[in-house]
Amino acid sequence: MPGVPLNPGSESRSMDQIIDINTRFGPIPTAPSDWLLDDLVAMMRAHHVAVACTLSTVGMLLDETAGNAATRAACLEDRRLLPVATLNPMHYFRDESPVARLVADGFRMVRFFPALQGWSGGFAPFLHVCEEMAAVGLPIMVETPQPGIASAIVRDMSDYAAPVILSQVRQEGLTEAIALMQRHEHVCVETSDMVSMGAIGLVARHVGADRIVFGSGAPSRPVAGVLSVLQHAGLDAADQHKVLAGNARRILGL
Amino acid sequence: MRILDMHTWLGGGVLGSRPANRAAVAQALKDRRVCASVLLAAHARHIDPLAGNRILRAVLEQDSRLYGCVITHVNRPDASVAALRELMGASRMVAMAIAAPSLEAPVNRAVADEILQAFRRYTKPLYLFTPNAACVAAASEIARAYPMLKVVFVGMGGYDWRSAVAAAHQLTNVYLETSGTLHVSKLRVAVESLGPHRIVFGSGAPHVDAAAAAALVESSGLSQDVQARIFWDNAARLVEVQPANE
Numbered sequence: 001m002p003g004v005p006l007n008p009g010s011e012s013r014s015m016d017q018i019i020d021i022n023t024r025f026g027p028i029p030t031a032p033s034d035w036l037l038d039d040l041v042a043m044m045r046a047h048h049v050a051v052a053c054t055l056s057t058v059g060m061l062l063d064e065t066a067g068n069a070a071t072r073a074a075c076l077e078d079r080r081l082l083p084v085a086t087l088n089p090m091h092y093f094r095d096e097s098p099v100a101r102l103v104a105d106g107f108r109m110v111r112f113f114p115a116l117q118g119w120s121g122g123f124a125p126f127l128h129v130c131e132e133m134a135a136v137g138l139p140i141m142v143e144t145p146q147p148g149i150a151s152a153i154v155r156d157m158s159d160y161a162a163p164v165i166l167s168q169v170r171q172e173g174l175t176e177a178i179a180l181m182q183r184h185e186h187v188c189v190e191t192s193d194m195v196s197m198g199a200i201g202l203v204a205r206h207v208g209a210d211r212i213v214f215g216s217g218a219p220s221r222p223v224a225g226v227l228s229v230l231q232h233a234g235l236d237a238a239d240q241h242k243v244l245a246g247n248a249r250r251i252l253g254l
Numbered sequence: 255m256r257i258l259d260m261h262t263w264l265g266g267g268v269l270g271s272r273p274a275n276r277a278a279v280a281q282a283l284k285d286r287r288v289c290a291s292v293l294l295a296a297h298a299r300h301i302d303p304l305a306g307n308r309i310l311r312a313v314l315e316q317d318s319r320l321y322g323c324v325i326t327h328v329n330r331p332d333a334s335v336a337a338l339r340e341l342m343g344a345s346r347m348v349a350m351a352i353a354a355p356s357l358e359a360p361v362n363r364a365v366a367d368e369i370l371q372a373f374r375r376y377t378k379p380l381y382l383f384t385p386n387a388a389c390v391a392a393a394s395e396i397a398r399a400y401p402m403l404k405v406v407f408v409g410m411g412g413y414d415w416r417s418a419v420a421a422a423h424q425l426t427n428v429y430l431e432t433s434g435t436l437h438v439s440k441l442r443v444a445v446e447s448l449g450p451h452r453i454v455f456g457s458g459a460p461h462v463d464a465a466a467a468a469a470l471v472e473s474s475g476l477s478q479d480v481q482a483r484i485f486w487d488n489a490a491r492l493v494e495v496q497p498a499n500e
Contacts (some may be wrong), residue, residue: 032416033439043473171461195436197282197460221436222473228465232285 017241018049019147019248020223021109021141022167022192022215025074026057026067031220037074039219044080047223049216050245051254052081053109059086060113064098072105080254084109084141088117089125099132109250111141111167114149121152130156138218139251141190143164147173154180154187163188163251165213171196174203190215191226191243200233200243209239213247256486258495259283259291259464261381261408261433261456264310266296276316283319286464288497289486290319292348292456292467294381298325298351304333307341314346321495323349326373328365328440333370342376348493349406351381358385360392363399370400379404379492380394385434387414394421397428404492408456409434410444419444422452427490433458433467441474441484450480454489 025037037182044052054074056178058068068085073085087098102110110133113118132139140157144150145168157164166189169177174194181187181203192215194200214230216223216232230240248254262283265274283291293313298306303326308324324341327332334352341347350373354361361382363370373380380400384407397405405428411418412434422428422444430444433456444453454471455466471481489495 032413032437032443039438116476195462195466197463199463217436218438220438222438222469224469224473225436228469229463232463232465 012084014195017245018047018051018214019252019254020044020052020216021165021213021248021252022050022115022190023052023054023218024057024060025054026070028057028061033220035220041078041080043083043216043218043223049223050080051248052218053084053248053252055084055086055111059088060116061113064091068102068105069105071131072107072241075106082109083107084111085146086111087114087129088113088130089119089123091127093162094128097132099129099131099136099138103136103138107138109139109141111198112153114153115143115145121154121156122148127156130160134160137162137174139163139165141241142169143168144173144177145170145193147176150180152186160186162186165190165251166178167215168193168196171199174199175196178203179205179250181211187211188213188247191230192217192221195225195229197232200230201235202238204233209235209242210247212243213251214244255481256345257286257288257290257455257464257468258486258489259288259457259459259467260406260431260454260489260493262291262459262464263461264293264295264297264313266300269457276313278319279313280317281321284380288464288468290321292321292323292489292493294323294325294351298337301328301329302333302339303327304337307337310327311341311344311347316345320346321493322347323351323404324352325351326369327353328361328369329355331368334369336374338369342373342378343483345480347351347378348383348495349379350376351383351408353383354389357383358389360389361396362392363396366396370403371414374400374403377402379406379429381406381407381408382429384418385409385412387411387417390414390417390421394425394428397425401427404428404429406431406454406492409438409458413437415440416443419447423447426452428452429454429488431456432471433462436462436466436470438470438473441471442474445476445480450476450483451488455485479494
């Protein structure tokens, strides 16, 4: 199948346009090894990923202010990295208006980690965050590792004007993700956990390739993993290019 | 590079494209350039050890690239031993797996002992599912108690793959099968600890596409020679599979 670069050095130049919407870097003692920024950049180079949306693990695990600062600093150092912020509703008191500052600082998206941080859809502080987010219209991405999380989050964001990207969608969560996408035009999925046989093709058949965004989970996971799965997804070249870059470009306003 | 996938399921996927028959499995192997595969029957894992393994045997008879792993179940020792006696002697049945009551639960050695005693005479590898550290610990106890058996840690400990590597370092009859988490550094760490001889490729398809699992090996930074050992040589020696005719 043309267009999908699997092996470093074998890619066509046209693949320099890949946009990876799901990468992270930084210390993560719960994982077998830390996620190094240098490794991420090397993987991007090896697979001709032109742009990676990334954020520091510090914001996800402990302190979003420090984490967002680390993300911004890393992205200022390397313009191929697009800064993604995170907010933890557990720390949100409505008196600091962090969202406007994130926009001013150049963040292109905001990620949420409800299962990791111990909150869920319907959580009142998250509703306050949603209200503030609605004013700026940044895309958001939410980790949904277990069935039910996505439904609850999308219920809170059913009127949100910008895209809501479901992340960590595993095979057990595919029916939920597809059902949500069928009901809500602004809901999309990213691919980093869609590595089951036929998963990407299934989503494309039900809601179209326009709603699938390439994410790898690098540097903890190989970029080649999802690229290989995409090769076997049964998409034509035009749809592959949408998944690899076009959809992300539209969502991120690049 | 020649690939032998030591861990592919017949049925059991939740998606529409689940390979539940020989033709679908064969097509999936062909598309991903997998030369041979060891199949496990989801029906045997989740429903009935005897009937499920019989279904598997019927599938194996239709395709020379397919080999089988008889699945037994700690809660069904009688049916499990019957399945062993009926099926394990077949040359295409190259291994036996013991399943616990749930996917994440360890196999308790004492509970599994009746099945293990019945199995030991076949001198074929034993598969134990190790999706987490608790399962690795229980599987290690079995490997220690049966040093004459070659024990394959299927899933390599999942996110706790360092525990599987540590166990394999201590127990020379343990082999690590590469499915589980797609963590980019686990194979390099495993090879540094064990050498390249006791690591075998497995995908867990259809739950994880074999293409993604293969990409993990190819992205590991290991030499072509080591990759060839993981993809084919080690497993072919372990289960005595001959090079496939494609």
